[in-house]
Amino acid sequence: MNKPNSSPNTLTKLIYLIILIFCISICLLSFFIYNSSSKIVTIRAEKETLNLSHQVAEQLNDSIIRDINILKSISQMLQTATNINDAIVEQLKVLNQFEHIFIVNDNGKIANIGPYNFNKIGLNIKNTTYIKYVMKEKKPFVSTPQVGFWGYKAIVIAIPIFLDVGSSKWEFSGVICGTLKLENMFKPLNEFKAEKYGFALIMDTQGNILNNLDKKYSYAHKFSELDKNSNNIKKTENFILNNTNGISNFYMNKVEYIVGFKKMGIQNWSVLVSLPVNEVLVDVFELRMNTFILTTIFLILSIIFTVIIQNRAYKLHLVVSEALISLSNLQSKLISSSKMSALGEMAGGVAHEINTPLGVITLRASQIKRVLSKEPINLETIKNYIDIIENVAQQIAKIVLGLRSFSRSGDQDKFVLTPLRSIFDNTFILCSERLKQREVTLIDELKDNNISLMCRSVQISQVILNLINNACDALLNQNEKWIKISVIETNSIIKISVMNSGTKIAKDVQEKLMQPFFTTKDIGEGTGLGLSISKGIIESHGGLLYLDPSSDHTEFIMELPKKSV
Numbered sequence: 001m002n003k004p005n006s007s008p009n010t011l012t013k014l015i016y017l018i019i020l021i022f023c024i025s026i027c028l029l030s031f032f033i034y035n036s037s038s039k040i041v042t043i044r045a046e047k048e049t050l051n052l053s054h055q056v057a058e059q060l061n062d063s064i065i066r067d068i069n070i071l072k073s074i075s076q077m078l079q080t081a082t083n084i085n086d087a088i089v090e091q092l093k094v095l096n097q098f099e100h101i102f103i104v105n106d107n108g109k110i111a112n113i114g115p116y117n118f119n120k121i122g123l124n125i126k127n128t129t130y131i132k133y134v135m136k137e138k139k140p141f142v143s144t145p146q147v148g149f150w151g152y153k154a155i156v157i158a159i160p161i162f163l164d165v166g167s168s169k170w171e172f173s174g175v176i177c178g179t180l181k182l183e184n185m186f187k188p189l190n191e192f193k194a195e196k197y198g199f200a201l202i203m204d205t206q207g208n209i210l211n212n213l214d215k216k217y218s219y220a221h222k223f224s225e226l227d228k229n230s231n232n233i234k235k236t237e238n239f240i241l242n243n244t245n246g247i248s249n250f251y252m253n254k255v256e257y258i259v260g261f262k263k264m265g266i267q268n269w270s271v272l273v274s275l276p277v278n279e280v281l282v283d284v285f286e287l288r289m290n291t292f293i294l295t296t297i298f299l300i301l302s303i304i305f306t307v308i309i310q311n312r313a314y315k316l317h318l319v320v321s322e323a324l325i326s327l328s329n330l331q332s333k334l335i336s337s338s339k340m341s342a343l344g345e346m347a348g349g350v351a352h353e354i355n356t357p358l359g360v361i362t363l364r365a366s367q368i369k370r371v372l373s374k375e376p377i378n379l380e381t382i383k384n385y386i387d388i389i390e391n392v393a394q395q396i397a398k399i400v401l402g403l404r405s406f407s408r409s410g411d412q413d414k415f416v417l418t419p420l421r422s423i424f425d426n427t428f429i430l431c432s433e434r435l436k437q438r439e440v441t442l443i444d445e446l447k448d449n450n451i452s453l454m455c456r457s458v459q460i461s462q463v464i465l466n467l468i469n470n471a472c473d474a475l476l477n478q479n480e481k482w483i484k485i486s487v488i489e490t491n492s493i494i495k496i497s498v499m500n501s502g503t504k505i506a507k508d509v510q511e512k513l514m515q516p517f518f519t520t521k522d523i524g525e526g527t528g529l530g531l532s533i534s535k536g537i538i539e540s541h542g543g544l545l546y547l548d549p550s551s552d553h554t555e556f557i558m559e560l561p562k563k564s565v
Contacts, residue, residue, distance in 0.1 A: 019302045026295045038281050042258065045280040046247045049260030049273040054245070056200065057262040057271040063185075064157070064266050067097060067178065068140050071159045074101065075176045079163065088114030097185075098178040100150050103161070104131055105174045123149060130158040134175045142266050145182055145210050154179040186211035198275040205268050207237050223272075227252040240270050249277075361389050418457040420487060420494070421449040427461045431468050438472055438481065445486040453494055454563055455541055463534040463545070464498065467556050470531070471500035474554065478502060492562060493543075499555040510547055 074091055081087040088101050092114050095101075102113040108126020125131055130143040143156040158177045162170035186202060199217065202210040207222045220226045223237045236250040236259065245262040259274040368385050371378055424446055435442050453460070468483055475481045480501045488495040505513070514535050531545075538545040543560040 023295070023299055023302065026291070026298065030291045030295060041280055042277065045275050045277075046258050046260060049258055049275055050245070050247050050262070051260070052200070052273040053260045053262040053271045056273070057264045060185075060202075060269075060271065061265050063097075064142060064180075067157055067180065068142075068159065070095060071101075071157055071176055071178050072140075075159055075161045078103070078176070084112045085114060085116050088112060089116060097180060099152070099154060099181045099184075100179045101176070103174055103176050106135070106172065108135070111174065120149060125149070128156075130156045130177065131175060134158045134160050135172075138172060144204065144267060148179075150179055152181055153183070154181045155185070156180075182210060198273075198279070200271070200273045203237075203240065203270045203272060205241065207241065210269065240272065361393065365389070413456040413458060415454050415456060417452050417454050418460075419449065420446060420451045420453055420496075423453070423457050423461050423464070424485065426457075427464045427468070430465055431472070434469075435472060435483070438476065440472055440475055441482040442468075443482055443484040445484060448487075448489070451487060451489055451494065453560060455560065459537045459541075460560075463537050463558065464496070466531070466534050467498040471498065471502070471554070474502045475500055494560050494562060496558040496560070497548075497555055498558075499551065499553050502554045504549075504552070505547065505554055510549065513547060514545075 074088075078084050078087055084103065088103075092098060092101060100113065100115070102120070103111045104125060105111045108124055108131055110120050110123045110125065113120050125148075126135070128143075128148070130141045133139075133141045138160045140160070141158045143158070145153055145155055147153050148156070156177050156179055158175050160172060161174045161176055163173045165171045200211075201223070203223050204210055207224060209221060209223060217226060223240075224234045227233050230251050233250045233252060236248045239246070239248050240259075240261050243261075243263075247258065247260050249256060249258050251257070256277040257274045258277060258280065259272055261270050261272045263270050365385075368382055371381050371385075424444065428442065428444070432442070464485070468485075471483045475483075478501060482501045484497070484499045486497045486499070488497070514531055535545045538558055538560065541560055543558060545556065545558050548555040548557050
């Protein structure tokens with residue numbers, strides 16, 4: 001076994017170079033984080049605020065639509081109630097989102113109310129926006145926040161009431177209304193906490209803030225009043241009012257805020273979620289500092305352990321080099337063993353192939369002697385005998401050439417454009433006698449003798465011979481015995497198929513076929529390396545070797561590129 005080529009100086013330089021590259025990479029990464037992470041995190045925060053505003057807007061929309069449907073259901077239920085006031089009170093016990101539910105007759109006066117209040121019965125509210133709209137349009141209506149006769153700030157959901165007067169006709173008879181107290185309706189927004197100074201709010205089409213903000217913002221009734229000294233905040237308000245959704249920013253008390261907003265489908269209210277930029281970037285500053293600390297620690301550790309790493313790496317280099325050489329030698333021995341095994345199996349047939357023409361040579365030589373012993377000498381007869389001997393000798397030379405090609409590695413050969421017919425003929429010479437002895441018919445379907453392949457012809461021949469030998473062994477106990485070799489040519493690849501008359505290989509065996517040392521033959525009859533080595537040869541040509549699972553018989557396919565790899 002050759003000694004590994006060790007170069008400690010080169011290895012040392014390589015270790016230093018790797019450490020240097022890694023340290024420079026960490027430094028560059030820190031610099032990159034310093035310059036770009038704030039932008040990345042800001043974009044993420046913008047998306048989060050926008051997503052949150054969308055979620056809150058959808059929840060509020062869904063909540064109001066649900067309350068509209070509830071009032072519709074109550075209006076239908078009350079038509080059959082004996083005491084409407086009591087029925088409303090019972091519904092309020094269940095429906096805690098409504099503070100009051102009241103019914104207004106077609107004259108605009110309160111007919112029923114819950115919780116029951118005698119003083120409110122008969123109260124004329126026909127001039128309120130919600131009663132006017134419903135009586136005119138006969139459609140549900142959601143009012144703006146207001147303080148009505150109920151004495152607290154709320155929005156009113158008003159639904160038209162229709163009575164069934166028979167003959168599939170409905171007659172408008174009044175309006176059922178429910179009040180949603182803003183304090184309760186916007187409670188999730190009021191309790192919203194985003195970082196330390198983030199907040200969420202609902203703004204109407206006039207810029208008024210509808211929900212109650214944290215105490216530190218209680219002075220503001222309009223969005224622009226959050227900071228009266230900031231011109232930027234007024235521009236942001238106009239941008240929000242004129243768009244259905246988006247992302248903007250504003251300055252409040254000299255602090256920059258990111259705001260994501262979404263306009264609701266009801267009343268065109270805008271849901272806003274905001275975050276202060278300096279709080280968003282806190283993690284970035286910490287990450288940058290942590291990266292710098294880690295870089296420094298790594299540099300120190302690199303200096304301390306370089307010598308130790310160098311010595312151990314050198315020893316490891318020696319061990320790995322020796323192991324690789326041993327592995328390479330073992331692989332070569334296994335391949336040689338596999339080839340010798342194949343040559344041994346072919347020996348009897350090859351001996352017969354050579355012995356027959358040798359008999360012809362001996363016979364013709366004897367006949368030449370007899371002709372030479374008689375007068376006059378018949379030169380024409382001698383010339384015919386010599387031609388026969390020459391042809392037979394060329395046949396033997398072909399067999400010997402095939403054996404020499406098969407026995408050597410071929411992995412150092414150059415890729416040469418070789419006719420497939422030449423590869424097939426050289427291969428078939430080596431296995432023809434064995435196939436005759438096993439009574440196996442070889443069907444050669446290569447019809448185009450002009451097909452050529454850029455390859456190492458010796459290796460391709462070895463693969464084809466291995467597949468034929470495997471097929472021959474597999475057909476030992478079969479009644480019908482044939483092996484078919486066919487070729488399909490496309491613009492870029494050549495497919496060589498080796499099919500035999502045997503049945504499909506079992507699925508569990510298919511998965512292991514290409515694994516080294518796996519064999520279905522009896523102990524001592526196969527190494528399990530043939531297909532594994534063949535697969536490696538085809539892959540070194542840039543091709544594929546695989547079993548075709550769709551074939552009705554056992555069929556191996558070689559796909560080879562026309563150009564060399």
